[in-house]
Amino acid sequence: xxxASLTGSIIGNMLLVMGLSFFLGGLKFSEQKFNRTAxxxxxxxxxxxxxxxxxxxxFHLVAAEVPVSQGGWTPQKExxxxxxxxxxxxxxxxxxxxxxxxTHKQLFIGGSHAEAADAADGASGHAETAHVGWSKxxxxxxxxxxxxxxxxxxxxxxxxxxxxxxxxxxxxVFVGVIVVAIIGNAAEHSSAIxxxxxxxxDLSIGIAIGSSVQIAxxxxxxxxxxxxxxxxxxxxxxxxxxxxAVMLSVAIAAQIxxxxxxxxxxxxxxxxxxxxxxxxxxxxxxxxxxxxxK
Amino acid sequence: xxxASLTGSIIGNMLLVMGLSFFLGGLKFSEQKFNRTAxxxxxxxxxxxxxxxxxxxxFHLVAAEVPVSQGGWTPQKExxxxxxxxxxxxxxxxxxxxxxxxTHKQLFIGGSHAEAADAADGASGHAETAHVGWSKxxxxxxxxxxxxxxxxxxxxxxxxxxxxxxxxxxxxVFVGVIVVAIIGNAAEHSSAIxxxxxxxxDLSIGIAIGSSVQIAxxxxxxxxxxxxxxxxxxxxxxxxxxxxAVMLSVAIAAQIxxxxxxxxxxxxxxxxxxxxxxxxxxxxxxxxxxxxxK
Amino acid sequence: xxxASLTGSIIGNMLLVMGLSFFLGGLKFSEQKFNRTAxxxxxxxxxxxxxxxxxxxxFHLVAAEVPVSQGGWTPQKExxxxxxxxxxxxxxxxxxxxxxxxTHKQLFIGGSHAEAADAADGASGHAETAHVGWSKxxxxxxxxxxxxxxxxxxxxxxxxxxxxxxxxxxxxVFVGVIVVAIIGNAAEHSSAIxxxxxxxxDLSIGIAIGSSVQIAxxxxxxxxxxxxxxxxxxxxxxxxxxxxAVMLSVAIAAQIxxxxxxxxxxxxxxxxxxxxxxxxxxxxxxxxxxxxxK
Numbered sequence: 001x002x003x004a005s006l007t008g009s010i011i012g013n014m015l016l017v018m019g020l021s022f023f024l025g026g027l028k029f030s031e032q033k034f035n036r037t038a039x040x041x042x043x044x045x046x047x048x049x050x051x052x053x054x055x056x057x058x059f060h061l062v063a064a065e066v067p068v069s070q071g072g073w074t075p076q077k078e079x080x081x082x083x084x085x086x087x088x089x090x091x092x093x094x095x096x097x098x099x100x101x102x103t104h105k106q107l108f109i110g111g112s113h114a115e116a117a118d119a120a121d122g123a124s125g126h127a128e129t130a131h132v133g134w135s136k137x138x139x140x141x142x143x144x145x146x147x148x149x150x151x152x153x154x155x156x157x158x159x160x161x162x163x164x165x166x167x168x169x170x171x172x173v174f175v176g177v178i179v180v181a182i183i184g185n186a187a188e189h190s191s192a193i194x195x196x197x198x199x200x201x202d203l204s205i206g207i208a209i210g211s212s213v214q215i216a217x218x219x220x221x222x223x224x225x226x227x228x229x230x231x232x233x234x235x236x237x238x239x240x241x242x243x244x245a246v247m248l249s250v251a252i253a254a255q256i257x258x259x260x261x262x263x264x265x266x267x268x269x270x271x272x273x274x275x276x277x278x279x280x281x282x283x284x285x286x287x288x289x290x291x292x293x294k
Numbered sequence: 295x296x297x298a299s300l301t302g303s304i305i306g307n308m309l310l311v312m313g314l315s316f317f318l319g320g321l322k323f324s325e326q327k328f329n330r331t332a333x334x335x336x337x338x339x340x341x342x343x344x345x346x347x348x349x350x351x352x353f354h355l356v357a358a359e360v361p362v363s364q365g366g367w368t369p370q371k372e373x374x375x376x377x378x379x380x381x382x383x384x385x386x387x388x389x390x391x392x393x394x395x396x397t398h399k400q401l402f403i404g405g406s407h408a409e410a411a412d413a414a415d416g417a418s419g420h421a422e423t424a425h426v427g428w429s430k431x432x433x434x435x436x437x438x439x440x441x442x443x444x445x446x447x448x449x450x451x452x453x454x455x456x457x458x459x460x461x462x463x464x465x466x467v468f469v470g471v472i473v474v475a476i477i478g479n480a481a482e483h484s485s486a487i488x489x490x491x492x493x494x495x496d497l498s499i500g501i502a503i504g505s506s507v508q509i510a511x512x513x514x515x516x517x518x519x520x521x522x523x524x525x526x527x528x529x530x531x532x533x534x535x536x537x538x539a540v541m542l543s544v545a546i547a548a549q550i551x552x553x554x555x556x557x558x559x560x561x562x563x564x565x566x567x568x569x570x571x572x573x574x575x576x577x578x579x580x581x582x583x584x585x586x587x588k
Numbered sequence: 589x590x591x592a593s594l595t596g597s598i599i600g601n602m603l604l605v606m607g608l609s610f611f612l613g614g615l616k617f618s619e620q621k622f623n624r625t626a627x628x629x630x631x632x633x634x635x636x637x638x639x640x641x642x643x644x645x646x647f648h649l650v651a652a653e654v655p656v657s658q659g660g661w662t663p664q665k666e667x668x669x670x671x672x673x674x675x676x677x678x679x680x681x682x683x684x685x686x687x688x689x690x691t692h693k694q695l696f697i698g699g700s701h702a703e704a705a706d707a708a709d710g711a712s713g714h715a716e717t718a719h720v721g722w723s724k725x726x727x728x729x730x731x732x733x734x735x736x737x738x739x740x741x742x743x744x745x746x747x748x749x750x751x752x753x754x755x756x757x758x759x760x761v762f763v764g765v766i767v768v769a770i771i772g773n774a775a776e777h778s779s780a781i782x783x784x785x786x787x788x789x790d791l792s793i794g795i796a797i798g799s800s801v802q803i804a805x806x807x808x809x810x811x812x813x814x815x816x817x818x819x820x821x822x823x824x825x826x827x828x829x830x831x832x833a834v835m836l837s838v839a840i841a842a843q844i845x846x847x848x849x850x851x852x853x854x855x856x857x858x859x860x861x862x863x864x865x866x867x868x869x870x871x872x873x874x875x876x877x878x879x880x881x882k
Binding site for chain 1: 618759827828829832836839840843844846847849851852853854856857860861863864865867868871872873874
């Protein structure tokens with residue numbers, strides 16, 4: 001259920017959190033502006049992550065058609081491929097941190113710098129501080145701790161929902177992608193929505209897209225590295241519905257966040273995609289691997 | 295042939311109508327401007343529709359690999375999934391109407407408001423009035439009537455072209471996607487092109503993309519609801535070439551309409567994609583369902 | 589290996605050349621601007637090319653499921669489909685030349701016209717002249733000669749790397765997509781990078797994306813036409829990893845070049861996608877055709 005939770009967190013932050021933020025913010029403000037360069041940059045990173053997560057599945061689909069003696073698919077190759085991709089992801093993540101915390105930090109503070117000072121109270125205060133004032137080292141440390149905490153909490157959640165899941169007849173993949181993701185990201189939800197309702201869109205988008213970026217570029221590769229430490233190598237191969245969900249979510253997020261302005265309809269559009277994906281995962285039987293696996 | 299006509303109308307308006315408008319408008323005006331926010335909003339709605347139409351096919355491809363006893367694919371599930379998606383589409387459509395006719399109607403009238411008054415004659419007058427002056431109720435009523443009319447006309451067309459089709463050796467899917475769509479959307483074609491040649495790009499794009507939006511978000515779900523009333527439930531599962539055509543059309547429309555300006559080359563590019571898709575459907579044998587169906 | 593070289597040149601110019609240009613240029617200049625309309629136009633042309641290259645594979649996948657007696661897949665049909673698409677591509681290429689050399693040439697010279705004069709020396713001088721001063725006829729002539737030269741050079745390269753390839757245990761597709769593409773495009777690499785480091789982004793992007801456009805819209809169809817002259821018709825059907833690579837490259841290039849500004853992180857993002865695709869092709873066994881081919 002780990003991979004399903006990763007997928008769910010990525011699409012949940014992009015669609016549900018950003019959708020609710022744009023919708024509720026848009027009900028108060030006719031048009032909301034944000035820094036286009038920063039938003040596009042984050043979405044590009046997510047697109048890179050989505051590409052990276054598609055590749056192991058493309059590899060499986062193609063290589064599974066070839067006998068092993070001629071270089072066909074083996075679990076070992078899938079793991080090596082995934083390990084290589086994990087290094088690219090974590091490398092890009094470090095570059096992203098350098099960019100947003102050092103060389104181009106002004107983009108991410110933007111015009112809302114002045115207001116940021118007097119908004120240090122309230123639900124958004126914690127997240128805002130993270131973006132504005134923390135050192136790189138502290139940010140990374142907090143990220144690591146938060147990651148472990150989220151992983152533990154997710155496991156805890158999974159345990160406590162297992163009974164309910166079976167009684168309700170829900171599949172593991174639905175619970176992983178939808179239920180755990182909603183509960184596990186409750187903090188991001190409230191912070192991002194409160195920020196949007198205060199018209200602090202850079203902060204709101206930073207939390208929503210930033211959370212997806214962290215999960216795809218930091219949590220996913222760290223899980224791969226950790227899996228080697230525990231002697232049970234994990235690959236980055238996701239099921240076809242999962243990669244479809246991630247790719248389509250990035251596509252609509254790119255379309256919506258690419259012009260530096262938002263309104264309530266864009267929120268509805270993001271939420272509609274989330275509901276459509278929720279319907280898919282609700283009806284989907286338990287399939288954890290690509291179709292051609294035997 | 296109903297689904298093929300839906301596909302054909304969606305891609306026909308986006309590629310052929312918008313392509314001809316940009317091309318012929320661009321021959322007269324070196325660069326044409328339009329309201330970027332309105333255009334992006336419509337394209338986003340189309341992207342949402344394309345995502346919604348991809349999902350039933352993804353469901354089929356994955357769920358068909360699983361035995362029915364373990365939650366595998368059944369026609370019943372496909373219909374329920376499609377019904378859920380139809381509700382999301384019609385809900386988003388209502389939100390889109392609220393947005394374009396009520397909360398943000400100024401975006402869709404734009405700077406061309408003044409000229410709109412003295413342009414109430416000519417081919418574009420009818421469509422312009424629809425966007426500017428009609429009440430929500432009247433608009434919806436006209437839409438309903440127009441939809442039924444188009445459906446009847448399409449059926450009539452299909453009947454009258456059937457003989458010609460067999461003599462020419464064309465497949466049903468080619469006639470549905472290309473021929474019926476061209477003839478069935480002749481009114482949109484002329485209105486949108488005349489508007490573009492008068493440099494009224496907001497109106498031209500409103501007609502072209504707006505027609506695609508109406509078909510995907512209004513006609514398609516209404517057909518699903520109606521199919522239940524007639525006791526022959528219809529699902530929203532399209533063939534792989536159809537969803538490829540819709541997704542690729544939305545991708546190029548998003549790329550072209552995303553910056554608020556057009557030129558003749560963009561018209562050529564849209565038309566080129568339309569011709570390429572036409573070639574595909576010309577060579578394609580009669581396959582109405584996804585590849586794995588037995 | 590011809591098709592693998594085409595794929596490699598398209599993605600190499602878009603990802604490696606543009607990535608290095610943005611990265612190295614971005615290290616010197618915090619933010620670099622370029623003409624958004626010109627860049628979007630080139631990317632749109634690439635998207636059209638990517639769509640055109642996807643279609644023969646979609647055709648194969650779907651038509652291979654149908655018996656030949658009912659209109660199923662035959663090599664003849666695939667060639668006819670490819671020939672039709674080749675005509676669309678070359679027609680669009682001619683339109684693109686008209687646009688960039690005649691009707692809208694000011695977009696491609698842009699604000700950098702003045703500086704262009706005093707920059708006629710150095711590594712970028714050659715390429716710059718091509719864009720600014722050459723007549724259409726001369727440009728086309730040079731293109732033709734350059735194309736034949738590149739083709740010959742690629743063949744020569746392929747011959748000389750064949751021994752090394754087998755000793756290193758690399759697959760043909762990896763060598764074609766990655767190694768030959770890097771060496772074969774060395775000239776574009778240095779010109780584009782030097783231009784970016786002089787903050788001449790319009791020129792740099794013109795070389796990088798322009799080279800991809802030339803290969804996809806000019807070299808690929810010319811190879812198809814030439815193959816008929818030699819009596820060994822070639823189709824435009826690429827393997828699934830190849831079309832995935834091209835589509836995903838265009839997607840990230842569209843996202844990055846769509847806003848008319850670049851920074852070093854965008855370079856890193858393009859390079860990261862290139863490395864991820866390199867890892868895929870490194871692990872991929874020799875598969876030249878789509879999965880369902882028997």
